[in-house]
Amino acid sequence: MRHLILLLAFIPLLLPAQNPDLAYAATHPGAIRYSLDLANVAQHELLITADFPAVGTDIFTVRMPNSSPGRYAQHDFAKNVYDLEATGADGQALPVYPAGLGIWQIVGHGGAVKLTYTLFADRADGTYSGVDDRKLHLNMPATFLYGEQLNDRPIVLAISPTQRPEWTVATQLVKVAGDRVRAAPNYYYFYDSPTFVGDVTRDSFSVSNPDGLTQTIEVAMIHEGTRAEFDAYVDDVERVVVAEQKVFGELPRFDYGRYTFLCAYNPYVSGDGMEHRNSTVCSANASLAEAADRLIGTVAHEFFHCWNVERIRPASLEPFSFEHANMSGELWFAEGFTSYYDDLSLVRAGLLSVEDYAASLTGQLNYVLLSPGRDHRNPIEMSQQAPYVDAATALDPTNFANTFVSYYSYGATIGLALDLTLRERGHTLDEVMRVMWERYGKPEIPYHVRDIELAVGTVTGDAAFAKTWFAEHVYGSELPDFAKALAGYGLSLKQASPDTVGLYRLRLREENGKVYVDGPVLENSPLYAAGVTEGSRIVSIAGQEITGKKQGAAVVAGLKLGQKLEVRFESLGREKTGTFVAAASPELILTVDEKPGKKELGKRKTWLGH
Numbered sequence: 001m002r003h004l005i006l007l008l009a010f011i012p013l014l015l016p017a018q019n020p021d022l023a024y025a026a027t028h029p030g031a032i033r034y035s036l037d038l039a040n041v042a043q044h045e046l047l048i049t050a051d052f053p054a055v056g057t058d059i060f061t062v063r064m065p066n067s068s069p070g071r072y073a074q075h076d077f078a079k080n081v082y083d084l085e086a087t088g089a090d091g092q093a094l095p096v097y098p099a100g101l102g103i104w105q106i107v108g109h110g111g112a113v114k115l116t117y118t119l120f121a122d123r124a125d126g127t128y129s130g131v132d133d134r135k136l137h138l139n140m141p142a143t144f145l146y147g148e149q150l151n152d153r154p155i156v157l158a159i160s161p162t163q164r165p166e167w168t169v170a171t172q173l174v175k176v177a178g179d180r181v182r183a184a185p186n187y188y189y190f191y192d193s194p195t196f197v198g199d200v201t202r203d204s205f206s207v208s209n210p211d212g213l214t215q216t217i218e219v220a221m222i223h224e225g226t227r228a229e230f231d232a233y234v235d236d237v238e239r240v241v242v243a244e245q246k247v248f249g250e251l252p253r254f255d256y257g258r259y260t261f262l263c264a265y266n267p268y269v270s271g272d273g274m275e276h277r278n279s280t281v282c283s284a285n286a287s288l289a290e291a292a293d294r295l296i297g298t299v300a301h302e303f304f305h306c307w308n309v310e311r312i313r314p315a316s317l318e319p320f321s322f323e324h325a326n327m328s329g330e331l332w333f334a335e336g337f338t339s340y341y342d343d344l345s346l347v348r349a350g351l352l353s354v355e356d357y358a359a360s361l362t363g364q365l366n367y368v369l370l371s372p373g374r375d376h377r378n379p380i381e382m383s384q385q386a387p388y389v390d391a392a393t394a395l396d397p398t399n400f401a402n403t404f405v406s407y408y409s410y411g412a413t414i415g416l417a418l419d420l421t422l423r424e425r426g427h428t429l430d431e432v433m434r435v436m437w438e439r440y441g442k443p444e445i446p447y448h449v450r451d452i453e454l455a456v457g458t459v460t461g462d463a464a465f466a467k468t469w470f471a472e473h474v475y476g477s478e479l480p481d482f483a484k485a486l487a488g489y490g491l492s493l494k495q496a497s498p499d500t501v502g503l504y505r506l507r508l509r510e511e512n513g514k515v516y517v518d519g520p521v522l523e524n525s526p527l528y529a530a531g532v533t534e535g536s537r538i539v540s541i542a543g544q545e546i547t548g549k550k551q552g553a554a555v556v557a558g559l560k561l562g563q564k565l566e567v568r569f570e571s572l573g574r575e576k577t578g579t580f581v582a583a584a585s586p587e588l589i590l591t592v593d594e595k596p597g598k599k600e601l602g603k604r605k606t607w608l609g610h
Helices: 187-191 227-248 288-304 336-348 354-369 379-383 407-424 429-441 449-460 463-473 482-487 549-557 598-608
Strands: 032-037 045-052 060-063 081-087 097-100 103-106 113-120 135-138 155-159 168-171 181-184 195-198 201-208 214-223 258-265 272-275 279-284 491-495 508-511 514-517 537-541 564-571 574-581 588-592
Touching: 155 187, 168 258, 181 187, 195 214, 201 227, 214 227, 227 288, 227 336, 227 429, 258 288, 272 288, 279 288, 288 336, 336 354, 336 407, 336 429, 336 598, 354 407, 354 588, 354 598, 379 407, 407 429, 407 449, 407 463, 407 482, 407 598, 429 449, 449 463, 482 491, 508 549, 537 549
Parallel strands: 032 155, 214 258, 258 279
Antiparallel strands: 032 045, 045 113, 060 103, 081 113, 097 103, 135 195, 155 181, 168 195, 201 214, 272 279, 491 588, 508 514, 514 537, 537 564, 564 574
16 A cells, blocks of 8 residues: 555655665654553553654644545544543643544644553454453554654554563564564554454465565464464465465565464454455454364455555545545455455365355355346446445445445456456456556556456457446446356356245244344335335235245245235235235356366366366
8 A cells, every 4th residue: 555645644655665674763763652551451441652752833633543444434433542641842741632523632742742542442353453361453543543744754663561471463564673662664554554462373484476576474363273273274375375376477565575464263353354555354253163264265355455455456545544434436346356356266276166166156146136236326336335334334224225236246246247258258357457467556556447448458459348348347237148158167057946936035024923024125026016115014925814934935935926916014003905926036046067068167177277
């Protein structure tokens, strides 16, 4: 994220490559220093001292961020900050004035401010922070406030050496004075550097690029499992790294020659995956013993981001603001194509069978192809909804079940469609990703949707094809005939139950012999036109009283396709009657052909690796 800056900054960033060791930061007289007191971590409290040795002569303003790298919605981190106290250059106490949500101002400071505050942190994942008797799990924007107009300064993080001395540190921040003093060249890099402190198990391996550049990949984990489980997982991580390196032909040049997987798999964390420039957080309330084959999928997704998002970066995310969410229309590519490649990389690495890959695609294709949301928004518009859906919170209900399709799944489906289309023309999506890497990732030039279209045109040598394809599938909401496209690879996509009446994706709840609709009714559901809504009680279908979920399913299954039938239901305290046409569930199933032809097997191998 080299090009990202705080919106308040007017001075260019001090880039990591300019200061490879950062040794100067520990003694730099103008460095901003954060010190951590761990005395009350058992109560999820962290006492933080922020030392600003040189500030302007006027009012000094400090802020708590409202957004975080890798997230697309706002998060009010300031709600967990309290007991702010400040002193000035002369060491005398100063009042701290609230100046807005997450904003404080200090006057009469004499050019220097030392600020102490308490942070409550009890959600360890990729977005928030969690501190307790077992660890510090820090997402920096959720932990550290910043001073305005100081974004060019080096940052030092100092963790008390006498408290919890058995704990070690894992982070992409650079060591400058032992394990517990770390540094960043500027605020953005600091905020982009999640940090674990605790009982960390770690190992590393080296990966070389074709030009001979060799870099270190570290796996640092807080978990409850055995060393053997950890070692086996590191082997899987290495296979993922190598498989994804082959897509682009090389690893990025990491700023300090190292990339760190910060993994937390234990009962004391929440599930998340969050990419950063030279590291990623992968957390789950699960163990390696029970879920390693599932957890590796997050590793595959987040590591692909070190190219796609961290360096191949949409212009709409720049400059990144820590004050509010950035809206991006490119997340179908940034997140969606990454989602396409995460499972694909697992198959290519030999960690996911073709059968399991087909099962995963079954769920994805059902969700995207059968969602009414595509009638309302194209992939670009779906991406622009991210500030409302990316872990955002609201009390009022939405109609997203009918109007929204996740840009992760939608984008992954577009990636699959484009890859299969390109392969019929003698090319691959890998080639497009390499063009995007060379043009925009390596030089870190932000891209627009048009740039992706141009890359497709370059790969195919057919700009007219690229323009038409983007008009239909990106600016429009069309999707190809996947059954036909996948058949060429020995995969069969069919309607799961074409001869049986079904009510696809209608969630029901049974209570005291009564059946209620327990979720949104989709626009393409037979009962939508009949007037059934969420919360309705289904009284009878085709004259047969509905007294339970299983009994109701049997009634529906016994109906004849094409019949126009009556449904009686209670809604908002009144009984109503509506009509619907009995239809088969559109649900799809993707299976692997038992005896594919030689041609199909050959095409599958070039795509999936086996």
